[in-house]
Amino acid sequence: MTLRHVSVAQLASAVERSHARLCAVLVLLSLVCFLPGFTTLQPMDRDEPRYAQASKQMLETGDFVDIRFQEEARHKKPVGIYWMQSASVAVGQALGVPEARTTIALYRIPSLLGALATVLLTYWAALAFFGRRGAFLTAALMATCVILMVEARLAKTDAMLTACSVAVMGGLARAYLSRGAGVLPRRALLIFWTGFALGVLIKGPLVLMFAGLAAATLSYKERSARWLLTLRPWLGLAFTLAVVLPWFVAIAVKSGGEFFAASVGKDMLGKVGTAQKYHWAPPGFYLLSFFATFWPGAILAAIAVPFAWIHRREEQVAFALAWIVPSWIVFEAVPTKLPHYTLPLLPAVAVLTVMAISRHFVGPHRPAAKLATVLIPFIPVGLTVGLSAVAWSFDGLPPFRALPFLAVSSLLAFWAWWLFVRSRVVRSLWASFAASAFLAIGVFGFAQLDLRSLKISDRLAEVARLVPCESPKVATLGYREPSLVFLTGTNLDMLDTGAEASAFLRQGGCRVVFVDRRFEGEFRAENERLGQQPVLSTRVHGFNINSGRRVDIAAYATGF
Known part of the structure; x- marks a missing residue:
């Protein structure tokens, strides 16, 4: 037993002697948490396939300025993640991945890289607060938390945005905690401004909100903002404009200003002013969901809350609180709420948790x-x-x-x-x-x-692929999930009535229409009136997690 303990201690000591070794262990832990199901999990409606489909259409059209889902302009977020996803798929195609453009895993690679970067940048950011062991535990809390494991598998913006945010906040922490030194290392400046510029290109002003609210809070505490000058703001802003301005100008010209009206006026202000459909939640939602999203570290973080209050005047604790509290209040105040919105704040929660553990504040001696x-x-x-x-x-x-x-x-x-x-x-x-x-x-x-039963779009797309003719025209009635567009093709027809479905089949050629049971009586009646007899290929039964109801969808085909 003693020898085994010694060998484990010696191994841990050897690993801790090197940043590279600790980062290698973090990458391995992250991959174990992020990779299972990465290629087999179906496109998760509704946001993921919307992002993936818009990226796919960039490849199909060669237009890498405008963002569209079928014919609809998708002017909600900047272009950064779409470029990353398109590049990932293009590389997959070049390497010979079969059906690369409908392989959702390729579109998820930027999210996987963003999640890995989040873990490694959390380690880097935490080194401003701890030694190597504390930084490792902080990063491991991020690698194993539920919400980052989820976002690593979804072709969306949030994992990459979180990586950019941690890069920015890690640089800001070094500027604040070393104020008076006068100069920041070039590496810290490069990480800070690269994270800032990419964050703006991925999700607009959010990264500015995280850094701006924290900087304003700390500057008020210090009665001075001079410490921010160590970040070389004029040079950094020039770099940021060089990165983001070309696309913003291009989309302004191409859309006639509609992008800014939609992204700021409708999407961002819509979230602030009124809750967008299906996503309203009361204040306190994030505090409750935190115990699931930040598992397994959430309850330890809750036990550490009194530590943060008691030591709130300490510089390191003050910075972590400035990172968390102002932005958290904003998220709780905004009517539109989704569990992943607070993900960029969780590295600071991990910092405070490990800080409290390292000072023996967290333990069974705490009340309850x-x-x-x-x-x-x-x-x-x-x-x-x-x-x-x-x-x-x-x-x-x-x-x-x-x-x-x-x-x-x-x-x-x-x-x-x-x-x-x-x-x-x-x-x-x-x-x-x-x-x-x-x-x-x-x-x-x-x-x-x-x-x-949850993989409805996957099973419907498989039905369309197995139709014994080449390149069938496909339409759907009643089931309108974005994942079906992504898997069957950009030209999928979205129909509104049984008469439209019958007319679609009547146009001739090889055609497939998916008809939800709610519309099937009307569809059959119209077929009888027109004297056509489409073949019932199969029925797909399942449960639509977005609508929260069971579905029964018939696949009808003609022309073979």
């Missing part, structure tokens, strides 16, 4: 801590039960392949709780990291494979 940390096993146990119930209800079988991994995750989470209760908080963290890795394998690697 022993009971509260039961939340550590609650998430994997809850997902095990919930996914089993969903699979049984919709597909008639539990997720057998996932259950061993979910069971191990639950046992490791219970072990993490047991270690915490016995004051072994750092070891509890390590057990939590392992629990998160097994949870990722169980949920994303295997459970989603067995939930075929």
Whole structure:
């Protein structure tokens, strides 16, 4: 036993001697958490396939300025993520990936890289607060948190935006904590301004909000903003304009100013003024969802809250609070809410959590801590039960392949709780990291494979591919998810009535129409009136997680 403990200690010591080794371990941990299910998870409606489809249309049309979903202008976010996704798919095509343009995993690669960059940049940012061990634990909390594991698998902006935000806040932390030194290292300046420019090109003003609110709060505290001069603002702003201005000018000319009217007037101000459809939530939503999104570190972060208040005047704690609190208040005040909006703030939460743990503030001696940390096993146990119930209800079988991994995750989470209760908080963290890795394998690697009832668009697209004719025309009635457009083609017709579906088939040639059961009576009646008899190829039954209802879709075909 003693020899084994010595060897583990020696191994840990050897790894900690090098930033490169610690970063290699972080990358391995991240890949274990991010890769399971990366290629097999279906396009997740509705945002992911909208981004992917718009990127695909850039490749189809050769227009890399305008952003469109079918014929609709998608003037909500800047172009950065679309360029990254298009480049990723173009590389996939060049390497011979079959059907690259409808392979969702290729569009997800920028998100995967963004998530990896988030973890590594969190390590870099945390070095302004800790030594190597503390920075490693901070970054590992990000690598294993649920919301980053989700965003790493979705072809959207949020993982890459978070990486840019951490780059900016890491540079800002060095400027604040070393104020008086007069000069920042060139590497810190380069990381700061590159993150800032790319952040603007990916999601507009959000990165400016994170940095601006933190800088304003700290400048008020210091009664001076002179410390910001170490960031070389004029040179940095010139660099930012050189990166972002060409596209903003191009889209302004091409859209006649419509991009700015839509992105600022409708999208951004729409979120502030009124809750966009389906996404309203009351203030406090992020505090409640935090216990799921930042698992397994969430409950330890909650225990650390009094530490942050007690030490709020310390420079390092003050910076972390300035990073979190002002932007969090904005997000809680805005009516439109989604769980991933606060993701760029979580690295600062991880910093405060590790800081409190390193000073022995977090432990079973805190009020109600022993009971509260039961939340550590609650998430994997809850997902095990919930996914089993969903699979049984919709597909008639539990997720057998996932259950061993979910069971191990639950046992490791219970072990993490047991270690915490016995004051072994750092070891509890390590057990939590392992629990998160097994949870990722169980949920994303295997459970989603067995939930075929949720893969409606995948199954409909497969029906269209198996029609015994080349390049059939495809239309849909009643089921209008963006994932179906992405998987079947940009020219998918979205129909509104049974008469339109019947008329679509009557145009001749090889055609397939998907008809939701709600419209099927009208569709059949119109076919009888016209005297046409389309072939019922198959029926697809499932559950649409976006509408929250079961669906029964018939596939009718003609022309073969």
